[in-house]
Amino acid sequence: MQFKRTMFVATAALAAGSAAATADDLTLCWAAWDPANALVELSKDFEAQSGHTMSFEFVPWPNFADRMLNELNSGGELCDLMIGDSQWIGLGAEAGHYIQLNDFFDAEGISMEDFLPATVTGYAEWPKGTPNYWALPAYADVVGWTYRKDWFEKPELQAEFEETYGRKLEAPKTLDELKDIATFFQERTIDGKTVYGAAIYTERGSEGITMGVTNVLYNYGFDYGTPEDPYKLEGVVNSPEAAEGLEFYKELYDCCTPPGSSDWYMSEDIDAYKSGQVALQMNFAFIWPGVEADPNVGGGKSGYFANPEGPNGHFAQLGGQGISVVSYSDSQDAALEYIKWFAQPEIQQRWWDMGGASAMRAVVEAPDFATSQPFAQTFLDSMAIVKDFWAEPAYASLLLAMQDHVHSYVVAGEGTAQEALDNLVSDWTEIFEDEGKM
């Protein structure tokens, strides 16, 4: 008996020892924003289950791409897991920064059919439209709109709006309606304070104005190539309809934004909205839980709507990210364990409950999902109409060219919309020629 007990204790000690020996310290890299804090909380469950410890490297959005792409390009071992932007997937795959996950998914029974198709295409696949997976959809995000429901419900404003525009003051269905509303609120005095129409993306340095203007361009007819020729730019990127869309965005900027909003992105838009400066706010859906919780604009004072349709389409700019295993990591097995844990439906449900945005169909297609949060239905509506920017390995060059030309036209007022898009086609053509794709 004594011998048996000794053997049991020894075996247990050995098992514990071996578990300790294989326990890794994983570092997960992502942007510094609210969902990242939720993920830290959520990951405590993984630490408890696996014995691995988690560290986090979060970088503010304006520096996120710079910092993390430098890390990947230099073969850095800082990050074991990377929640990288959707547009990085081409570079991550082709430059060998990420490991391909197909075999792992097959072995662990993780099916991409369990995730929203748009997020699989946007966050996981490279080349697009092929079943080659380099990430697990981690955070579903899309550009949508927030509006001051409490202002919209003021009877005197409703009456004046109806008299002016001949329709009710409510969430807009079209881009033209949106502009009318923004014009209506511009420089209006509400509760003794001058307010403005809309906070839109205009930021120059990283990706801001591109993430904003595409919400209008797509709906006017702009596209990235055609199904027959994915690199056909002439007449597609710079079509007269696309130029009209760009003119619309400039008009919206000129008529209806707060003074000094020439370099605004996510955080500036949030600040303007929460401080009661604007009636409408363009922003990614990740901010919605924060809006609901805000003492000034939350608790029913705000409403949400999907990006309104335009004359030639109805789309919204995809945001969000997939989670990948970095090929330079020394702890790839533990990193894969994390992905396996994260892909469980109950974890995904908790992810949504904690303020994350799950892309798992079991979560977002659950019967009570649409009523689970005031913005849940808008989130679903928006995710159904997403379109994403280029995810090519040269995406950074493509993005910077667009930032340059669009900002020069919309904010600086240089040239015409048609010239801006023609110049964009010229730059993009040069980039694709350098890449050997044209």
Next chain:
Amino acid sequence: MADSMIERAAMSTPPGTARRIRGLSDRTIAWIFVSPTIFLLLAVNIFPLIWTIRLSFTNFRANRPNAEVAWVGLRNYERILTDSDIWQTMQATAHFLFWTLFFQVLIGFTLAWLINRKFKGNDLWTTIIVLPMMLSPAVVGNFWTFLYQPQIGLFNYGIAFLTGADPTSFSMIGDVALAPWAIIIVDTWMWTPFVTLICLAGLRSIPDSIYEAAECDRASNWRQFWTITIPMTLPFLMLAVLFRGIENFKMFDLVVQLTGGGPGNTTTLTSIDLKREAFEKWRTGYSSAYAIILFVTVFGLASIYVKALNKVKER
């Protein structure tokens, strides 16, 4: 005691080594001492420069280390020199450089001249004046974006107070016409004290006896200023212009923080453009050529300027 230490050290040196060291010439010993520095200089400065020149003739991209690198000859240089956008950034840089130097020299010299006159609280004012340059450019950029904010910014309210204009009617960093001046104002605010200090050193180096002799010759204050003060502080002023010129040619942090290079490309200086090409677009070969062109420009201008400075000093 000392003798015994030397003796002990001598005894501890192996006879062969001692013989070898004794056999070295002064020149060889000098080379031994200098070689670590030369090696460091070669490794840190010269080798990267040669490597950059080599890369500038290729299509290399640092984010694709495994991709095939092609020799493109002078194509990168040709593209840069014929690119109207790059000429626009050159113009923006020249505009920024000229006006910042102009204002900094003008205001810096004036302040130094005032401080140089003995008055009560002289030291306190000197300390207050140099405060801006002690701050980090990132901090300065950040708080000036608030000062320039049309709705809450003190700068706009100040202008509104002076002119009667609506403070929200103009945006210093969002307007194409105003943004280049917005960055000039901030750089001038931050770096004028540097010019002041150098000018002050120049003014204080002028012996009082020269002014006393001028007084004896009944030279007016105006004449003393133009024939004594200005010529004798000119080498200091030129040095300040050289330092500030080189610094502002590579200006990056302050402008990125203030305007991000916008609106459009209005305040995109060459250093910002180069950084985008090199570390955002990852066109390493192209940006190497860009860097070489900038290097040659600065090096050429600085050499001409230093020659002029030496001539002034010789006078």
